[in-house]
Amino acid sequence: MIYNLIIAQYAQTGTHISGSNLMIYGIFIFFALLSWIIQRILKSKFKKYSEIAMPNGMTGKDVAEKMLRENGINDVKVQHIGGQLTDHYNPATKIVNLSDEVYLSNSIAAAAVAAHECGHAVQHATSYPFLNMRSKMVPSVSFASKWMQWILLAGIFTISSFPQLMIAGIVLFALTTLFSFVTLPVEINASRRAVTWLSNAGITNNSTYPMATDALRWAAYTYVVAALSSLATLVYYILIFLGGRGRN
Ligand SMILES: [Zn+2]
Numbered sequence: 001m002i003y004n005l006i007i008a009q010y011a012q013t014g015t016h017i018s019g020s021n022l023m024i025y026g027i028f029i030f031f032a033l034l035s036w037i038i039q040r041i042l043k044s045k046f047k048k049y050s051e052i053a054m055p056n057g058m059t060g061k062d063v064a065e066k067m068l069r070e071n072g073i074n075d076v077k078v079q080h081i082g083g084q085l086t087d088h089y090n091p092a093t094k095i096v097n098l099s100d101e102v103y104l105s106n107s108i109a110a111a112a113v114a115a116h117e118c119g120h121a122v123q124h125a126t127s128y129p130f131l132n133m134r135s136k137m138v139p140s141v142s143f144a145s146k147w148m149q150w151i152l153l154a155g156i157f158t159i160s161s162f163p164q165l166m167i168a169g170i171v172l173f174a175l176t177t178l179f180s181f182v183t184l185p186v187e188i189n190a191s192r193r194a195v196t197w198l199s200n201a202g203i204t205n206n207s208t209y210p211m212a213t214d215a216l217r218w219a220a221y222t223y224v225v226a227a228l229s230s231l232a233t234l235v236y237y238i239l240i241f242l243g244g245r246g247r248n
Helices: 002-013 019-050 060-070 108-125 129-157 163-200 209-246
Strands: 077-080 088-090 095-098
Touching: 019 108, 019 209, 060 077, 060 095, 060 108, 060 163, 088 108, 095 108, 108 129, 108 163, 108 209, 129 163, 129 209, 163 209
Parallel strands: 077 095
Antiparallel strands: 088 095
16 A cells, blocks of 8 residues: 555656645554554453453353344354454354454453444344445455555556546545445444443443443444545545646
């Protein structure tokens, strides 16, 4: 990504660095730094809450199965999956996949993650509109992610002779930006369902509830930063396009 941006910069201005270019670099450095800081805080929060056991001793698997059952969902399975941070709900197979650190752990972090993934299963069962929209976007977004960098790169060099190529690249990039914004309500809503259920079902108490909420809140911030950073990059490509065209 950064490589592309530097090439774009060079193609656009030669070696000259203007004030507005510095501002653009500043914005990218800001997002990179912000994302790094939030990841660090998220990791430390999860590490901390992974070491605090749930008073009732329930594992991630227990929490997930109970939450599905109490939401009237009987056709979704809870399975163990290898790796770290690999937890996810798969709507195609109707499986809540929980990682090593969640499935068998009875920590607060494990309960929060398990309930969050079941939040997605509840969204699926109740046809939550943003989840439907997100699922429909997946095939085109994976196509876009695969090709957009190459198309944008080629588009930057052919901007004066064949501007359509860069427009195509920008459209593909915009699709991935839209996808990151559609992801926001899906993730935030899943976490809200998770903490509400954890509290109502009496899984968390007055001391563990704020911890579960805190862990999931920081996870949500990472999605917010990713979406904003994608939007900034999109605007940047549009500015390059307008600048490149303006010089002809
Ligand atoms: Zn999620």
